[in-house]
Amino acid sequence: MITLRKTGSFFVGGRRVRVTGQTPYQVTLSSTETREYDPNGTYWIESAYVQYFLQAEPRYEVPLVLMHGGGLTGAMWEDTPDGRPGWLQLLLEAGMSVYVVDNVERGRAGFCALDGVWPDRPLSRSDEEAAQIYRFGCAGHRFPSEAMQGLSAQTVPRWPSTRELQQRALFDVVKRIGPCALLGFSQGGGLVFGAAAGARELVRACVALEPHGVPASFEGNLAGTPALMVFGDFVAEDEHWRALANHADASIAAWNAAGGRAERLDLPALGIRGNTHMMMMDTNSEEVFRVVLDWLGPRIAFDRERS
Structure with a gap:
């Protein structure tokens, strides 16, 4: 049973911009509403949206912040495409308080529709690109292909130029929450490592699922901060993923050289x-979840002894 003391949401970060010199034009908003739209004015842009679920009696000392991957939103942590409980549900059942981020230009964070503010065009991911990048073509893969539409429906446009905005926003999220642990996926995995290094006094542990964009070096003393990178199957057979895994190994070495305690976990090495x-x-997402929780839980539990 899940018993929460509070749920809610907030926006964090961003900046104000002023638009001038644009020509107003007519817009049709509904079958009964047509009016002149003036794009000139003041706007707040580049905020992140955060939804939180706080336990009445948490079993862990700090909450966990979930960071989605590229072209996705916080919805990826909810139900799976074929309707099974997602990791958000499993985390709440485990007694963990959770913050779920929709980063800059994703999901409920919104995006900047003002001409000339962001320098590039948004990208959308096709089903064909997803199947290639996500390794859905490998024999014996466990993604529920019959539910691909569910993944396609939650895929959203992304702007390549916003990575630094997203890194800054996640750092602002951590500062707003206070002591916490971070779990990020893919692009979000790189962001959580960056945020953990930038807010090392607040981040108790960091987990990244098949990350990219992890910094190649870390300045200062990470003071034993534990970190984990998790990789699935079929990595060695794919040139793109071999390169990302090699970069991950180099980042782990850099984390440890800065005083942290990072490691890599390959699911096939566990027989998964x-x-x-x-x-x-x-289809075995709950089994993978248990592996991650078994690593993370002892590191953020009450009265823990840091390993």
Whole structure:
């Protein structure tokens, strides 16, 4: 049973911009509403949206912040595409308080529709690109392919130029929440490592699922901060993923050289086979969740002894 003391949401970060010199034009808003739209004015942009679920009696000392991947939103942590409980549900059942981020230009954070503010065009991910990048074509994979529409429906446009905005926003999220642990996926995995290094006095542990964009070096003393990178199956057979895994190894070495305690976990080495990039949606997603929780839980439990 899940017993929460509070749920809610907030926006964090961003900046104010002023638009001038634009020509107003006519817009039709509904069958009965047509009017002149003036794009000139003051706007607040580049905020992140955060939804939270706070336990009445948490079993862990700090909450966990979930960071989605590229072209996705916080919805990826909810139900799986074929309707099974997602990791958010499992975390709440485990007694953990959770903050779920929709980062800059994703989901309920909104995006900047003002001409000339962001320098590039948004990208959308096709089903064909997803199948290739997520390793859905590998024999024996565990993604529920019959439910691909559910993944496609939650895929949203992304702007390549906003990564630094997203890194800054996640750092602002951590400062707003206070002591916490971080779990990020793919692009979000790189962001949580960056945020953990930038707010090392607040981040108790950091987990990244098949990350990319992890910094190649870390300045200062990470003071034993534990960190984990998790990889699924079929990585060695794919040139793109081999390169990302090699970069992850280099980042782990850099984290440890800065005084942290990072490690890499390959699911096949545990006898867990068939996992794609979307391991939190694969048919054995709960088994993968247990592996992650078994590592993370002792490191953020009450009265823990830091290992």
